[in-house]
Amino acid sequence: MALLPPLDDAALGPDARAVFDDIRQSRQTDYVNDFWRVLAHDPPTLARIWAGAKQVMAPGALDPLVKELVYIAVSVTNNCEYCIHSHTAAARGKGMSEAQFRELMAVVALANETNRLANGYRIDVDERFRSPLA
Amino acid sequence: MALLPPLDDAALGPDARAVFDDIRQSRQTDYVNDFWRVLAHDPPTLARIWAGAKQVMAPGALDPLVKELVYIAVSVTNNCEYCIHSHTAAARGKGMSEAQFRELMAVVALANETNRLANGYRIDVDERFRSPLA
Amino acid sequence: MALLPPLDDAALGPDARAVFDDIRQSRQTDYVNDFWRVLAHDPPTLARIWAGAKQVMAPGALDPLVKELVYIAVSVTNNCEYCIHSHTAAARGKGMSEAQFRELMAVVALANETNRLANGYRIDVDERFRSPLA
Amino acid sequence: MALLPPLDDAALGPDARAVFDDIRQSRQTDYVNDFWRVLAHDPPTLARIWAGAKQVMAPGALDPLVKELVYIAVSVTNNCEYCIHSHTAAARGKGMSEAQFRELMAVVALANETNRLANGYRIDVDERFRSPLA
Amino acid sequence: MALLPPLDDAALGPDARAVFDDIRQSRQTDYVNDFWRVLAHDPPTLARIWAGAKQVMAPGALDPLVKELVYIAVSVTNNCEYCIHSHTAAARGKGMSEAQFRELMAVVALANETNRLANGYRIDVDERFRSPLA
Amino acid sequence: MALLPPLDDAALGPDARAVFDDIRQSRQTDYVNDFWRVLAHDPPTLARIWAGAKQVMAPGALDPLVKELVYIAVSVTNNCEYCIHSHTAAARGKGMSEAQFRELMAVVALANETNRLANGYRIDVDERFRSPLA
Numbered sequence: 001m002a003l004l005p006p007l008d009d010a011a012l013g014p015d016a017r018a019v020f021d022d023i024r025q026s027r028q029t030d031y032v033n034d035f036w037r038v039l040a041h042d043p044p045t046l047a048r049i050w051a052g053a054k055q056v057m058a059p060g061a062l063d064p065l066v067k068e069l070v071y072i073a074v075s076v077t078n079n080c081e082y083c084i085h086s087h088t089a090a091a092r093g094k095g096m097s098e099a100q101f102r103e104l105m106a107v108v109a110l111a112n113e114t115n116r117l118a119n120g121y122r123i124d125v126d127e128r129f130r131s132p133l134a
Numbered sequence: 135m136a137l138l139p140p141l142d143d144a145a146l147g148p149d150a151r152a153v154f155d156d157i158r159q160s161r162q163t164d165y166v167n168d169f170w171r172v173l174a175h176d177p178p179t180l181a182r183i184w185a186g187a188k189q190v191m192a193p194g195a196l197d198p199l200v201k202e203l204v205y206i207a208v209s210v211t212n213n214c215e216y217c218i219h220s221h222t223a224a225a226r227g228k229g230m231s232e233a234q235f236r237e238l239m240a241v242v243a244l245a246n247e248t249n250r251l252a253n254g255y256r257i258d259v260d261e262r263f264r265s266p267l268a
Numbered sequence: 269m270a271l272l273p274p275l276d277d278a279a280l281g282p283d284a285r286a287v288f289d290d291i292r293q294s295r296q297t298d299y300v301n302d303f304w305r306v307l308a309h310d311p312p313t314l315a316r317i318w319a320g321a322k323q324v325m326a327p328g329a330l331d332p333l334v335k336e337l338v339y340i341a342v343s344v345t346n347n348c349e350y351c352i353h354s355h356t357a358a359a360r361g362k363g364m365s366e367a368q369f370r371e372l373m374a375v376v377a378l379a380n381e382t383n384r385l386a387n388g389y390r391i392d393v394d395e396r397f398r399s400p401l402a
Numbered sequence: 403m404a405l406l407p408p409l410d411d412a413a414l415g416p417d418a419r420a421v422f423d424d425i426r427q428s429r430q431t432d433y434v435n436d437f438w439r440v441l442a443h444d445p446p447t448l449a450r451i452w453a454g455a456k457q458v459m460a461p462g463a464l465d466p467l468v469k470e471l472v473y474i475a476v477s478v479t480n481n482c483e484y485c486i487h488s489h490t491a492a493a494r495g496k497g498m499s500e501a502q503f504r505e506l507m508a509v510v511a512l513a514n515e516t517n518r519l520a521n522g523y524r525i526d527v528d529e530r531f532r533s534p535l536a
Numbered sequence: 537m538a539l540l541p542p543l544d545d546a547a548l549g550p551d552a553r554a555v556f557d558d559i560r561q562s563r564q565t566d567y568v569n570d571f572w573r574v575l576a577h578d579p580p581t582l583a584r585i586w587a588g589a590k591q592v593m594a595p596g597a598l599d600p601l602v603k604e605l606v607y608i609a610v611s612v613t614n615n616c617e618y619c620i621h622s623h624t625a626a627a628r629g630k631g632m633s634e635a636q637f638r639e640l641m642a643v644v645a646l647a648n649e650t651n652r653l654a655n656g657y658r659i660d661v662d663e664r665f666r667s668p669l670a
Numbered sequence: 671m672a673l674l675p676p677l678d679d680a681a682l683g684p685d686a687r688a689v690f691d692d693i694r695q696s697r698q699t700d701y702v703n704d705f706w707r708v709l710a711h712d713p714p715t716l717a718r719i720w721a722g723a724k725q726v727m728a729p730g731a732l733d734p735l736v737k738e739l740v741y742i743a744v745s746v747t748n749n750c751e752y753c754i755h756s757h758t759a760a761a762r763g764k765g766m767s768e769a770q771f772r773e774l775m776a777v778v779a780l781a782n783e784t785n786r787l788a789n790g791y792r793i794d795v796d797e798r799f800r801s802p803l804a
Contacts, residue, residue: 002257003356003369003535033260035252042370048454049248049377055450056240061233066200067241073204074245076790077211079347079615082252083245084792085259088539089266098267099195101539102578105790106190107201109585111208111217113783114183118169118216120746120775122754123136125219126167132223133232133405137669137758137771176772182588183779189584210388213481213749218390222405235405236444239388243451247381254344254373256352267539270525271624271637271803301528303520310638316725317516317645320718324512329501334468335509338475342513345479347615350520351513353527357534366535367463375469378458379476379485382451386437386484391404393487394435400491401500401673478656481749486658490673503673504712507656511719515649522612522641524620538793569796571788585784592776597769602736603777609740610781613747618788619781621795625802634803635731642726643737647744647753650719654705654752659672661755662703668759669768 006037015043019050026054033086065094073108140171149177153184160188167220199228207242274305283311287318294322301354333362341376408439417445421452428456435488467496475510542573551579555586562590569622601630609644676707685713689720696724703756735764743778 012020020032020040039046057067068091075083088101117123146154154166154174173180191201202225209217222235251257280288288300288308307314325335336359343351356369385391414422422434422442441448459469470493477485490503519525548556556568556576575582593603604627611619624637653659682690690702690710709716727737738761745753758771787793 003255038255038257045374056244060237062237070207070241071245073207074211076786077208078249079789080249082257082259083249085263089263092266103194103196106581107204109783109786110190111205112786113779115212115214115217116746116779116782119749121137121172123172123216125216129219129223132226179776210384213387240447243381243384246384247377250344250377250380253347271523306523306525313642324508328505330505338509339513341472341475342479345476346517348517348520350525350527351517353531357531360534371462371464374458375472379473383480383482383485389405389440391440391484393484397487397491400494478652481655508715511649511652514652515645518612518645518648521615539791574791574793592780596773598773606743606777607781609743610747613744614785616785616788618793618795619785621799625799628802639730639732643740646726647741651748651750651753654750657673657708659708659752661752665755665759668762
């Protein structure tokens, strides 16, 4: 049970209501999930997180489905049950196939494995890998 | 300094050498990075991890660049310095632009943030998110 | 279901009973929560953890409510469901307002986000930050 | 070495410059640390993270020093070297004593310990802890 | 509820069936637990993970019970509920006593505590600890 | 560089000195490593953590080398550089072979991998695994 209950629309003040309106319009659905309904207890955080999510998850150099896959990867690594479920649903809505989900899980698992081999053996970074973006 | 030193080619036994040959052929480069040179102290693990990486990171339902991005996302979440550098280099080699890297970082950061909001407030999973793949 | 069941008072040996007596006296309540009732299967650990908690969480340079907030922050970052609930209750008992809880969640979330930006970009520590306490 | 180099003021575009101006004014110092100078490669993220930090870390129901302590607690739990150093310096600037820092470390360590006892034994949440804020 | 349902034997294709046969023969039991029944949706991953587990968990320089204890230690640190339960059962089957489990929990908890003291104070590695295996 | 410098023997007060004496006697060596020399800034924490380590790591139902292996497993999972180095040295001193270390790394890596498969697919715990110790 959430520490603060999800708020019904009727319980929203004007600031939270404005965010909900934008969620509905952006997503083209009347459904607002409980993540936002709990954050609605804290309208400045609700507004900040929604604005951030809208900016970060928008189409850009990476397409929205890839961003959802990355989101799931982080959520699985951190074991956030809510986030795994909600972003798997979101990815599904953006076209993720079951085969893509299975491959995603395999990559996440492998990365978690090799992260520990590299950290456990304390392997130094190869000189040539040091500045890949510069 | 690694707990076990990276092995030169001359120090490899036949099992490790066979893996290195496959790494070189698969990647079409003579360069074998230190991750594999340290694992070469343990040939069965070297062989197992290389075979796994080759299988998991191959083109499939997800393309190889997307898999590298997911790999980086996990490595950043876990703070694996070696893996961030080596897979950023790998992603660069597969065409990742600097803009894509920046967006990737933004998504990883946002997911780590919202994971804690969902977990901290103990938000229950919406009924409609429970079975997205079934 | 816990791997070992919480022990009733009647099931306690003398060492565990002495710890429970101290918990009750220190907290000025008859209620002993299940964390201690499960640890009671291992009296030396029960005694050590209770003595540690009593020492660490006592008023000192930081006041007890601040310590509870820090405790919750760690528990949210690690996703310890039991600890989030029990220490939110403890913080509430020490005067934490709902507004303080909401701000705490926002700080925890932000820190988890910026931790990954700093780690992901591999940002070097500014020279002037290296010795803030010396 | 950071994956993207910290940017000098001369290298900033107008959007990043505006954020730097606000950082300088808000903090009443000319010094802008490298976290922001690296994020300056991505002006929308720079602007978003700075605005978030300014909002979240401002005085509110919790005072700014307490927020810094919570920030450090998260950063230690996640092992973010940059963040531990920069926020310890920030906390120092807001009046944190060395004794407070030492107590903070003790609380963070204890919470990480008891988190694993609770999770490892799979202890169920006491009924009375379930709704501390409702 | 799992994102993909555990598969009954009747639903297995030949590749997954071959893995299940090997699990049954290796473990000398007809029971195949749901971890494998969910992975059976992805036969290459099922085969790879099972082969890896069989290789890694086999008797070697470390005995199988010690390996199970290590597995539990990691699973508690990461808070993997499924893995804690399944590997505690496995360790029990290999002779783990309740006293051993309690000591294991104490070590895991202590290590998580001291990890944060070392990371939080940013303690440099003693020169003499740098090359313990070389 | 540590946030507080390791203290020389000459800088110790009587409480810290008593702990150092016990460390030296218990370990039968004059060498006291920097973990304790940094904690010496906080004598109550120094005394508490040393007493805890002495109790928890002592021979019991698990032998001391197994406890060191578990300690390393946790430290690798959390990426505590100091702890990996110091406890690998400790394990080495208690007889850990290089082959045992390599197997340990393989188990830690595998567990981190399968933890994410179990968490990512949200696999429910098998009924028969629920009460392995009761």
